[in-house]
Amino acid sequence: MAKKAVTLGEIMLRLSTPGFKRFVQSDSFDVTYGGGEANVATSLCNYGLNGVFVTRVPDNPIGQSAINHLRRYGVDTQFIARGGDRLGIYFLETGASMRASQVVYDRANTAISEAKISDFDFDKIFDGADWFHTTGITPALSDQAAALTEAALKAAKTKGITTSIDLNYRKKLWSKEKAREVMTRLCQYVDVCIGNEEDAHDSLGFTSEGTDVTKGELNLDGFKDVCRQMIDKFNFKYVASSLRESHSASDNGWSALVYDGKEFYHTKKYEIRIVDRVGGGDSFASGLIYGLMTDKSLPDAAEFAVAASALKHTIPGDMNHATLADVETLLKGDGSGRVQR
Amino acid sequence: MAKKAVTLGEIMLRLSTPGFKRFVQSDSFDVTYGGGEANVATSLCNYGLNGVFVTRVPDNPIGQSAINHLRRYGVDTQFIARGGDRLGIYFLETGASMRASQVVYDRANTAISEAKISDFDFDKIFDGADWFHTTGITPALSDQAAALTEAALKAAKTKGITTSIDLNYRKKLWSKEKAREVMTRLCQYVDVCIGNEEDAHDSLGFTSEGTDVTKGELNLDGFKDVCRQMIDKFNFKYVASSLRESHSASDNGWSALVYDGKEFYHTKKYEIRIVDRVGGGDSFASGLIYGLMTDKSLPDAAEFAVAASALKHTIPGDMNHATLADVETLLKGDGSGRVQR
Amino acid sequence: MAKKAVTLGEIMLRLSTPGFKRFVQSDSFDVTYGGGEANVATSLCNYGLNGVFVTRVPDNPIGQSAINHLRRYGVDTQFIARGGDRLGIYFLETGASMRASQVVYDRANTAISEAKISDFDFDKIFDGADWFHTTGITPALSDQAAALTEAALKAAKTKGITTSIDLNYRKKLWSKEKAREVMTRLCQYVDVCIGNEEDAHDSLGFTSEGTDVTKGELNLDGFKDVCRQMIDKFNFKYVASSLRESHSASDNGWSALVYDGKEFYHTKKYEIRIVDRVGGGDSFASGLIYGLMTDKSLPDAAEFAVAASALKHTIPGDMNHATLADVETLLKGDGSGRVQR
């Protein structure tokens, strides 16, 4: 019987322009669905685990299509509440070279942002579960969603389930002040915290010598300092972060740093020719969770996570459709791209 | 110098599934933009008039794309206010045979629904204008939008501009009670009222022996009775209605009835093989307005309008891209569809 | 808790040319998946029942994609065996007017045709099930598949589950002699037999004054005679058949005849403008099964079935994505195709 992981959050309709077109040029949109926690649940299913995604979507064909997208990839959708007025939408224009990808959000008043705790039976949801994951996006959606996130984390902890959060600060959803207040409260229920230095600063208020993220350079020492502070304050079991070196919209360096309170481990770095970098962080989170759920050591889990998420960058859509075999091939060192016949 | 017509209302992003696919089957959407009043302005431009469209769209690339769509077809967009959070969206699944087309609206909290009267300088907007047109959809969007509509109608009347309204009752936007209250107030500023029996009932409370709209049969006597009541009450110069006989989603009969307070005129009826029937009513309105603005008699304007809108049903998208020459060819009796080389 | 229906058969990769192109013109294929019994399971899920599809697909990404297609629409795929060399393929060229749609099968040596009875645990599969359905295509695939079909029917009967079969004679798969031998054996386990006069002749050897199927005319008296013979011989509870009048590849008349051993009932007839007629018969079967599983009378079930399958003809792909609400709207008499807003 596969292990069970539950994630809670928003799934959005993603509308992206084809072929590097700008929004103003485009007469069609590619349609897919995604969102931080939905992406994690899907990726875990792709690795053979039992991924359960909890959210609320409107009782209309667009909401149904989001559910169908999840089901297609094996996600257990039985606990998704139906109701509310609309599914969140995000518009995506894929960049290239020095032109950044651009996202336009249209995510106010969505079904999940107006969900009530009573829409969900956490007792049933967490029954037999081994892991619970959410992100800093969900509590940012609304006060109601923040309360829902806290209720879920509490319920999970009560059941002895390992919990993880990806900080994912979104400045368009809330202020740093509000984020820090809520996230600080939520982090007391968290075992594994995922987030880079910028997120740690914006969501939780930690500071060190900063990394100028627009320069594509990493300041590992500063971040290590922040990691130490995080574990000091929240008693996280692990802190982990992917490390992106944004050379351009087409090429990124990609590695990860993990910390168990004692030792730091910096993974192998991949140089990636990017197809679609949205969901890159989520694919790192799901890789890490997979590694830890299958009892890998923290460094091994991190290597798995960073290889998995490197592959994600070559796959269109938000979700990581790399299989376990794909990741393992890359982990064994075969990134040569020779045709597999 | 071409005559100038101003329309006020909402323009939405239209996302439609290709090739008769249902929403749950579709992995891409065709993208266009439309809305009752925008469609009228565009069609008038296609006939060579100076169409001005007034609305408010968000200051983001999606709002810009809506403006660009209007500009592409020659609409004067200089008075469109920028601001607000989002553009309204509607999702369309094109039906066939006995399967009806389905529309899912996502139009709450849009830029135009939150527009203020002060966003628009009606003095400038109506300068030199000959006609003003709006629909019953705009006041239904919000109380603010209803106030805006009233202000526009008043300003137009003050300037001595001919005004028209298409009743277009939308049950998802407001109740009949609310509609009747607001529309009754607005109709005092209206010269030409467009709407079928159902709309006259829902929006203005007029009643007669009804037409069962699901049967595809017309009850002209009942509707004539309603027309008389409408002119009695509001002193409209003209009342006009397209008459749709919905044999199926693929085939419709299409004609029109107009009334000048003295005589009824029933146009020629076209049997249409449908490509896209959304915007059919708007294309009738724009045809009628074109006819009246170019000093045709009411029956001639009605024949123009119904021919124009018959052509619209064969064109994808909300807007009628039939040209003056296209309509005139059909009016002259050539609906043979012989290739024009 | 929704009722559970199990179906057993083949699911194939369907490759169809877009836009009425002939095979020799086409540089892309639209991809979907389908097969008689898979189509029935999916449609039952679309009506809210618990549809379980049993088959065997290869353990490669093409097999996985077939499973994903089923999951997308809610089908329970847990009992699908993995193994074998290939998924069956069929190529489809959609006809129009007097040009018939053309199917090229490439379905030899498929995973399901080489499946063993031991690949499936019918005890578990039928646990809690209310209905079992298969077609005459499955036993035609191979002797092994015929044995598997018989084992499944036997297991279902043993558990007291209602069984149905759609005769579906396929001349490219087996001879009439072979078909009659096998189908006669299988029909002893069947409660509800679906099939037209031609199938009854080819699969089971029944004869009457024939219908010339190429003429698009129906010979109901002859078929009634056959129905009586069928119930006499096999003690079926019900015999049912859709009745297609093929005016052309674009337009068909569509109704159904059902018989309970006492009375014949001929449903309403629909005149259909066709989008995709493949799977039309399967959508009739699933409609009938839905009706009977939800305790409708035979005539009511037949009316549901024929309305449902009329809608199928307007939907691309093999599977009927009409919802319960869609069918009920049509049953209530609204086939007017008015836009549903």
Next chain:
Amino acid sequence: MAKKAVTLGEIMLRLSTPGFKRFVQSDSFDVTYGGGEANVATSLCNYGLNGVFVTRVPDNPIGQSAINHLRRYGVDTQFIARGGDRLGIYFLETGASMRASQVVYDRANTAISEAKISDFDFDKIFDGADWFHTTGITPALSDQAAALTEAALKAAKTKGITTSIDLNYRKKLWSKEKAREVMTRLCQYVDVCIGNEEDAHDSLGFTSEGTDVTKGELNLDGFKDVCRQMIDKFNFKYVASSLRESHSASDNGWSALVYDGKEFYHTKKYEIRIVDRVGGGDSFASGLIYGLMTDKSLPDAAEFAVAASALKHTIPGDMNHATLADVETLLKGDGSGRVQR
């Protein structure tokens, strides 16, 4: 060894808007190649004959693509001259219902219009040939092209090859006066003349009580009178014409009238749901030529031709990709459109 038919004329790049879009809406064009005589050569190849197409195309990749298109369908392209500046282009917007398809030609100064007689070795070209076909379009392209056409017809007659011409008057290419002068000269070398009453009038000056082609009605008596005059004057072996009843751009009646100087024969009439009517006349011509080349009687050849060209109307592109088997199935009376499995 298959019989050999030579055709001479222009092949153009055809750029058509997808999905009933108007030109002003379209951001892509479907690309194919066609032209009256090229369509005939291709269709003859599709029936198993040896079709040779003679033209001149520019020595650039667009010219090469036209050749490749012909080769794809088996046409012998070895005698196509390379040179000149450009390939002719035509833009096509496919109509529906009362909206006619619209063609915009861009065919001045094309390679074939500037071809010299010395570009072609008619001795070799006609070696072993049984039939030569051209149309009234080729001589209309330029004086040079008219001289080339005459040279080809003369060479064919000298070799004792049966010749046919499709009158095809194109008012944008030349005046009636010019057409009549040239075509009268050419017709002295012609055995089989194809053309409707309108063409006979415009190209050759014959007159009778006319058919108003915009009304979709046929005036057979008038046309028969014209046929008699044609044979009187030119001593044609046969005169043949397809008869189109243009109900709309979506639906046409389609039959043919042939005359051998003694008796008229009016074929079966097909009611066609149109996919693409461009090339309909060419498919009739190729069907007739096929019939006569394979020694059918004139009525049988005409029935073959009209069935073949009915099928053409259901196939996208200029060329008739119906096979011999397809036509024969329809001739045997099966236009039921039942799926061919």
Next chain:
Amino acid sequence: MAKKAVTLGEIMLRLSTPGFKRFVQSDSFDVTYGGGEANVATSLCNYGLNGVFVTRVPDNPIGQSAINHLRRYGVDTQFIARGGDRLGIYFLETGASMRASQVVYDRANTAISEAKISDFDFDKIFDGADWFHTTGITPALSDQAAALTEAALKAAKTKGITTSIDLNYRKKLWSKEKAREVMTRLCQYVDVCIGNEEDAHDSLGFTSEGTDVTKGELNLDGFKDVCRQMIDKFNFKYVASSLRESHSASDNGWSALVYDGKEFYHTKKYEIRIVDRVGGGDSFASGLIYGLMTDKSLPDAAEFAVAASALKHTIPGDMNHATLADVETLLKGDGSGRVQR
């Protein structure tokens, strides 16, 4: 009130193969419109200026579509003359790696090449204008077009408007001798001359130690020598050139050199992963014009221009749809390609 810039030249229909296909492989073309001066006008509109484009297009739907394309992006098209036989066309096959993009022109006898000076009212056109721009392509189209270009330049100078020209030598349109004769005459009316060393040689006859353009290496000293000669001879206010290092069809180095008669300034160099390099030079010109029109220093204008045109290389189509904000982000140093949310 935004400043006004007028450009004069040709707009062509661009037909490009999708997805790196070669011409001979392609069954569809992507459709857009472009041309040196049209691209400049559009880009200036994208930066918020009032861009006016002057040309002549045929009075048919293809000409209308070109106008609509310009209007879509805000270009003032009121002075475009209608008439003539055809719009110029160019076919584009996008290269990759060591395979160069290939352009096939079909631009003879176009509407603009046959335009008369009297088709345009330069008094009105230049009313309130601040800048006039054209290129060496326009006078190369025909003697008439050369006369038109000269008339426009003279009229602009008479009105005291700043003028610029992009040399853009096209060997398929005219000989070097002819070019030098005409361009030398035109350059007397020019303030800002844009062109690289090769163009300066081919169009104006200047020579220095050459750059072998096929090697992707730059010879700045030689070019500086040419720049000095150019200002000596024509008294240009500024000479400017983009500097392309063609590593391959996929990767280019991109910078610019500008000269004010006193000092040379060499901008930052960008290494670009190319999406579409057609129109790269035009986007440099429009960036430079924007900079100078908004009173930037020459070096600042050059930095703006080179950043703007670097972005163009990442956008499909001829035109630069980078906005002012996009360019400014890159100028501030953020070419990291981090997703903009």
Next chain:
Amino acid sequence: MAKKAVTLGEIMLRLSTPGFKRFVQSDSFDVTYGGGEANVATSLCNYGLNGVFVTRVPDNPIGQSAINHLRRYGVDTQFIARGGDRLGIYFLETGASMRASQVVYDRANTAISEAKISDFDFDKIFDGADWFHTTGITPALSDQAAALTEAALKAAKTKGITTSIDLNYRKKLWSKEKAREVMTRLCQYVDVCIGNEEDAHDSLGFTSEGTDVTKGELNLDGFKDVCRQMIDKFNFKYVASSLRESHSASDNGWSALVYDGKEFYHTKKYEIRIVDRVGGGDSFASGLIYGLMTDKSLPDAAEFAVAASALKHTIPGDMNHATLADVETLLKGDGSGRVQR
């Protein structure tokens, strides 16, 4: 008269996912046709030679489409036998960066694998031929196909035709033991052997210090040793191999090594940004054959071959649509990718 080259082998239907999609994401497939020997024949036609391809395809529209694909590019298909049940299929998912392209074969029981020697008249086929080429894939398809390959090689040698083979070991088709037995027998009839070290090992049993192909590093010394052994044993005139350095699925180094029994020649190396690398080896083979057939020296033929095949990597599909002019431009050193106008 162009020289004539015959190739024998399989042509398969290739179904590939668009836009880097994974199989499980794809709702359409791009359709083309290819196979080692078919690719060589086509490429030789693209260079102006007379390429003849010999195979067997089913007598259905899919087989016909494969033939049409070959004809489109000028391949002589007159000797292709018709019959058998199916065309081989391969599914392709194009990789990027560290994600390898993935191929799923469905090629059992294909028409060619069941072909008999008597299906082909080698006397006629080889009449006037200068070269015969096949690969190690054809004999691997079945014992029958191996016998056919041997018969063809023998017939060619008897006629004094130069023969070449590309070793192309396919582990899914046969074991190394079987391959070595058959290939050793076939190689006695071969003049030019193409294959890398890995193939030489797997197909013929040669061994040296190995190259770890997953590392993207080359071990030239080892391979040279193998080349010497190959010529010793089989008395090949030439041994040749492309040398691929797989940096990733997006970037490869590409060169070649050739050996005439006396001297080794290592060509220029190209660094390629990959569009489609399937068929890369075949394009090398066809380039080499072209070079040798046109009497280039072995080093010159190798330079031609490696330049040609570098270009292939930038072209979608299996086949190399680079023309002679394209290759010669690159050979002259222009890989700058400057637009060719």
